[in-house]
Amino acid sequence: MTGTAAAVENSPIRRLADWSAARLRDLAAEYETPLYVIDIERVRENAARLREAFPDAAIDYAVKANARRPVLEAIAEAGFGAECASAGEVVRACEAGFSDVRYTAVNPPSRDLDRVVELADDYDITITIGALDTLDRLEERGWSGSLYVRVNPDIGVGHHTKVRTGTDPKFGIPAGRAVAAVAEADERGFTVEGIHAHAGSGILDSEDLAAHRALVERLSELAGEIADAGIVIDAVSIGGGFGVPYRDSEAPLDLDALARATREAFSADARLGIEPGRYCVADAGVLLTTVNTMKPTPETTVVGVDAGMTVLARPALYDAFHEIRSLAADSGGRETVEATIAGPVCESSDVLGRDRALPAPERGDLFAIGNAGAYGYEMANTYNSRPRPAVVALDGADAERCVRRETIADLGRYER
Numbered sequence: 001m002t003g004t005a006a007a008v009e010n011s012p013i014r015r016l017a018d019w020s021a022a023r024l025r026d027l028a029a030e031y032e033t034p035l036y037v038i039d040i041e042r043v044r045e046n047a048a049r050l051r052e053a054f055p056d057a058a059i060d061y062a063v064k065a066n067a068r069r070p071v072l073e074a075i076a077e078a079g080f081g082a083e084c085a086s087a088g089e090v091v092r093a094c095e096a097g098f099s100d101v102r103y104t105a106v107n108p109p110s111r112d113l114d115r116v117v118e119l120a121d122d123y124d125i126t127i128t129i130g131a132l133d134t135l136d137r138l139e140e141r142g143w144s145g146s147l148y149v150r151v152n153p154d155i156g157v158g159h160h161t162k163v164r165t166g167t168d169p170k171f172g173i174p175a176g177r178a179v180a181a182v183a184e185a186d187e188r189g190f191t192v193e194g195i196h197a198h199a200g201s202g203i204l205d206s207e208d209l210a211a212h213r214a215l216v217e218r219l220s221e222l223a224g225e226i227a228d229a230g231i232v233i234d235a236v237s238i239g240g241g242f243g244v245p246y247r248d249s250e251a252p253l254d255l256d257a258l259a260r261a262t263r264e265a266f267s268a269d270a271r272l273g274i275e276p277g278r279y280c281v282a283d284a285g286v287l288l289t290t291v292n293t294m295k296p297t298p299e300t301t302v303v304g305v306d307a308g309m310t311v312l313a314r315p316a317l318y319d320a321f322h323e324i325r326s327l328a329a330d331s332g333g334r335e336t337v338e339a340t341i342a343g344p345v346c347e348s349s350d351v352l353g354r355d356r357a358l359p360a361p362e363r364g365d366l367f368a369i370g371n372a373g374a375y376g377y378e379m380a381n382t383y384n385s386r387p388r389p390a391v392v393a394l395d396g397a398d399a400e401r402c403v404r405r406e407t408i409a410d411l412g413r414y415e416r
């Protein structure tokens with residue numbers, strides 16, 4: 001993306017306080033809650049900032065962060081490729097207009113391989129293998145196109161152990177066997193376009209940056225060894241993981257410093273590739289939820305809301321922190337109370353925030369939950385037979401519902 005208006009006024013982070021309370025209240029009134037709101041203009045700004053920091057890199061958007069159609073279209077228009085984790089994501093990325101699509105096959109189900117190979121007749125699809133026997137399975141399907149070999153770099157980074165892929169044997173071929181794997185794929189007639197690794201998710205501070213740098217160095221060394229073995233590869237993808245500050249007290253990622261560190265550590269004679277997911281969409285989204293129950297207890301004030309772990313799984317799954325803001329029009333005049341914001345699911349992990357200082361909530365108040373654009377709707381589920389929420393996409397003054405609210409009837413649709 002070049003020279004767009006988005007590049008002009010482009011702050012490194014949009015905080016929850018920056019969203020217009022009046023507009024969010026109007027959206028909640030029109031579409032009801034729980035409701036995900038995603039601002040496509042902000043997605044474009046984030047994409048523009050990435051492009052500016054990494055002008056020469058191949059940028060593939062990690063679709064898993066947010067695969068809603070307007071998001072995919074905006075990012076495809078920005079000229080990014082798509083990094084996909086399933087056949088479903090590959091289909092959605094192709095349909096949304098991405099011209100460059102990569103399927104990162106992690107223990108790929110046969111049905112996924114069937115579908116991706118079929119799509120590769122019509123679209124430019126590259127497959128990233130994380131195990132050598134995926135080559136057998138691709139050959140069985142008559143496919144010997146372009147691929148990346150995913151390396152397990154033995155370097156991890158991340159906001160939680162559950163998202164540190166770089167040290168988990170599940171992912172990629174051990175670094176010590178990577179050159180042999182590339183040679184084997186090459187001998188068997190595949191076009192090895194590049195190597196790839198993803199250390200984890202949530203690079204934000206200097207410690208994370210050091211791990212990132214080590215990853216880039218390791219991949220560069222491997223690329224050198226591959227060249228020494230007489231095999232030419234065009235690309236080295238260093239994965240995603242660029243973090244966003246979930247707390248107002250945290251500073252945003254210094255994208256230029258990250259880009260500089262990457263350039264300094266990158267010595268491969270190949271094109272650099274990055275795969276940001278969260279960074280493109282996190283601060284472009286909020287989740288709106290309504291207070292339905294107020295319960296004073298000796299320990300805390302429990303504020304029951306209509307969104308819980310089925311709508312936003314991150315707090316329950318990773319103890320993730322998301323800022324919570326009261327959008328009550330008169331909240332400025334209220335005293336502050338400490339509250340626990342809990343959802344409607346029968347599990348004690350169903351808490352969106354603990355010990356939060358908020359203007360004394362009242363039943364019917366609207367809350368906004370920040371940084372909900374990444375891994376929010378995508379991870380929503382129907383546990384407790386709770387229908388998934390609606391999603392509204394904003395673009396300037398326009399608002400369009402891009403996913404309708406699921407109904408209880410929807411939940412039974414596939415049952416006999």
Ligand code: LLP
Nearest residue numbers: 062198201202240241242275276277278375
């Ligand atoms: N590339 C690969 C191969 C990945 O596995 C991932 C994320 C990414 C890129 C993008 O990472 P990002 O830039 O978004 O950090 N559900 C978790 C995050 C899981 C990420 C999994 N892989 C969360 O909500 O924090």
